[in-house]
Amino acid sequence: MAEQAIPGYKKWLEAVGDQGVFFSSFFRNLFRGGFEWSEFVRQCYEIGYRSMMLVGITSFIMGLVLILQLRPSLLELGAESMLPRTLAVSFIREIGPVIIAIICAGKVASGIGAELGSMKVTEQIDAMEVSGANPLQYLVVTRVLATAFMVPLLTLIGDAIGLFGGFLALNFTDDISFSLYFTKCISSLEFMDLLPAVVKTIFFGFAIGFVGCYKGYNSNKGTESVGLAANSAVVTASLWIFVIDALAVQITSILFYR
Amino acid sequence: MEAAETDIKLKKPEEKGEVVVNIAHVAKSFGNKDVLKDINLQLKRGENVVVLGKSGQGKSVTIQCIVGMLTPDKGTVKVFGNDVAQMGEEQIKELRIKIGFLFQSGALYDSMTVRENMEFPLTRIKKMTDQAEIDKLVEEALDGVGLKDAIDKMPSDLSGGMRKRAGLARTLIMQPEIMLYDEPTTGLDPITSREISELILRMQEKYKTSSIIITHDMECARITADRIVIMNDGEYIAEGSYEELENSEDEFIRSFFNQTK
Numbered sequence: 001m002a003e004q005a006i007p008g009y010k011k012w013l014e015a016v017g018d019q020g021v022f023f024s025s026f027f028r029n030l031f032r033g034g035f036e037w038s039e040f041v042r043q044c045y046e047i048g049y050r051s052m053m054l055v056g057i058t059s060f061i062m063g064l065v066l067i068l069q070l071r072p073s074l075l076e077l078g079a080e081s082m083l084p085r086t087l088a089v090s091f092i093r094e095i096g097p098v099i100i101a102i103i104c105a106g107k108v109a110s111g112i113g114a115e116l117g118s119m120k121v122t123e124q125i126d127a128m129e130v131s132g133a134n135p136l137q138y139l140v141v142t143r144v145l146a147t148a149f150m151v152p153l154l155t156l157i158g159d160a161i162g163l164f165g166g167f168l169a170l171n172f173t174d175d176i177s178f179s180l181y182f183t184k185c186i187s188s189l190e191f192m193d194l195l196p197a198v199v200k201t202i203f204f205g206f207a208i209g210f211v212g213c214y215k216g217y218n219s220n221k222g223t224e225s226v227g228l229a230a231n232s233a234v235v236t237a238s239l240w241i242f243v244i245d246a247l248a249v250q251i252t253s254i255l256f257y258r
Numbered sequence: 259m260e261a262a263e264t265d266i267k268l269k270k271p272e273e274k275g276e277v278v279v280n281i282a283h284v285a286k287s288f289g290n291k292d293v294l295k296d297i298n299l300q301l302k303r304g305e306n307v308v309v310l311g312k313s314g315q316g317k318s319v320t321i322q323c324i325v326g327m328l329t330p331d332k333g334t335v336k337v338f339g340n341d342v343a344q345m346g347e348e349q350i351k352e353l354r355i356k357i358g359f360l361f362q363s364g365a366l367y368d369s370m371t372v373r374e375n376m377e378f379p380l381t382r383i384k385k386m387t388d389q390a391e392i393d394k395l396v397e398e399a400l401d402g403v404g405l406k407d408a409i410d411k412m413p414s415d416l417s418g419g420m421r422k423r424a425g426l427a428r429t430l431i432m433q434p435e436i437m438l439y440d441e442p443t444t445g446l447d448p449i450t451s452r453e454i455s456e457l458i459l460r461m462q463e464k465y466k467t468s469s470i471i472i473t474h475d476m477e478c479a480r481i482t483a484d485r486i487v488i489m490n491d492g493e494y495i496a497e498g499s500y501e502e503l504e505n506s507e508d509e510f511i512r513s514f515f516n517q518t519k
């Protein structure tokens with residue numbers, strides 16, 4: 001009864017407050033010392049290596065398809081030679097980071113949410129806490145840092161594969177050499193294209209890890225809550241990715257393209 | 259939260275028979291459900307107290323209050339004379355190192371092998387670095403619960419009983435001063451149950467561990483208990499030795515003991 005009386009916005013505020021608390025305890029534990037290197041490395045492997053295939057295939061197809069889609073329009077404008085440049089700029093600035101982050105949200109955030117959620121359900125997190133060990137440091141700090149580190153790496157790899165996919169597509173129709181294509185791609189890119197793109201993927205990765213951990217760590221103690229944790233981790237992380245992306249665009253344009 | 263403690267640094271308890279856990283007038287509710295109403299319990303050094311009670315009565319909640327996982331709504335829980343509710347993060351941590359908590363499920367970390375599970379508290383909490391010493395402790399602890407052969411297995415490859423024993427070994431490896439056992443023998447065969455009960459007794463003799471043992475297993479209660487309390491409806495309604503309670507006038511109390519015969 002009492003629960004129904006609480007209006008929705010208060011619950012929402014409460015959830016935001018909870019995330020704030022979780023965020024600050026994450027930071028406290030980040031600088032506490034006794035960093036769990038081996039767990040961090042293991043997580044990097046789990047998160048990075050196991051998502052590589054998925055990221056690779058998707059990026060390849062995205063690059064390929066984008067060229068096929070762009071070609072007619074640019075052809076109409078007589079700007080066919082702009083194809084590599086258009087692909088490189090759009091892929092590296094926007095499409096690559098966002099698509100790959102969304103894929104990682106689906107694969108990694110849900111994985112972390114489910115893993116920590118089931119550790120919660122089976123009292124493993126409680127056991128760690130009650131033994132005097134620090135589950136935040138062991139489980140959360142390592143995972144959040146690992147995603148913040150691996151998502152940018154995956155994005156860079158994905159960018160390269162995407163551009164390669166574009167090359168293959170272009171090669172079907174126009175006879176362009178690999179070296180010419182890549183020179184065109186790279187020469188069209190400035191440092192100011194790469195840097196903000198990489199920086200924002202760090203935030204994407206952070207959001208993915210953080211949301212996954214938060215949802216899993218704070219899930220309820222029923223078996224169904226594991227699924228819920230995984231599910232809401234994906235939804236919330238995806239939402240965050242778009243919010244961060246929108247902010248990043250604003251900040252970048254203020255800083256670099258005034 | 260009455261009688262605010264000024265001196266909340268953990269004292270070093272030495273005297274015999276001294277009270278290590280003092281639960282006074284503790285009440286706790288979840289939502290509008292009053293789980294604990296008025297719980298009073300004193301655990302003395304070196305003593306084994308068995309808590310009996312029907313399922314869902316709040317036995318687990320009580321011991322979670324002792325380690326500060328839950329905070330009582332009313333009343334105080336003092337461990338080694340210090341109010342748990344008043345402790346800061348560091349003091350809680352210090353306290354938890356001295357208390358072993360065996361979870362109902364065993365709560366093994368399932369991403370690690372049994373060996374890594376055992377090493378976890380040693381390297382993380384005791385900050386031990388000497389691998390030979392760690393190996394020795396791990397083997398000893400696993401030997402104590404008869405799991406030496408399972409040392410390199412993953413928890414998912416163990417049976418429920420083995421997981422529970424491994425969980426027990428992981429707790430005992432820290433040689434805690436107070437042990438809280440949440441149904442240590444539930445789901446185990448009679449022989450293993452008996453071994454666990456005897457292990458609890460050995461821990462008490464060897465390390466002067468004080469224990470609270472929640473159980474539904476009367477054999478375990480008979481073997482381990484110095485004192486038994488019976489919980490019903492958020493309160494302890496009876497207290498005494500196994501024999502006293504077994505021959506109680508009260509039908510409800512006797513009903514706990516009938517299951518063995």
Ligand SMILES: Nc1ncnc2c1ncn2[C@@H]1O[C@H](COP(=O)(O)OP(=O)(O)OP(=O)(O)O)[C@@H](O)[C@H]1O
Binds near residue numbers: 316318
């Ligand atoms: N963290 C919690 N949040 C909400 N309710 C809880 C929480 N922990 C326990 N409860 C409720 O408190 C009641 C008592 O639970 P508890 O686990 O202490 O029972 P128990 O006596 O240990 O039973 P069992 O013998 O089955 O283990 C249950 O109704 C449970 O739903």
Ligand SMILES: [Mg+2]
Binds near residue numbers: 318362440
């Ligand atoms: Mg219980």
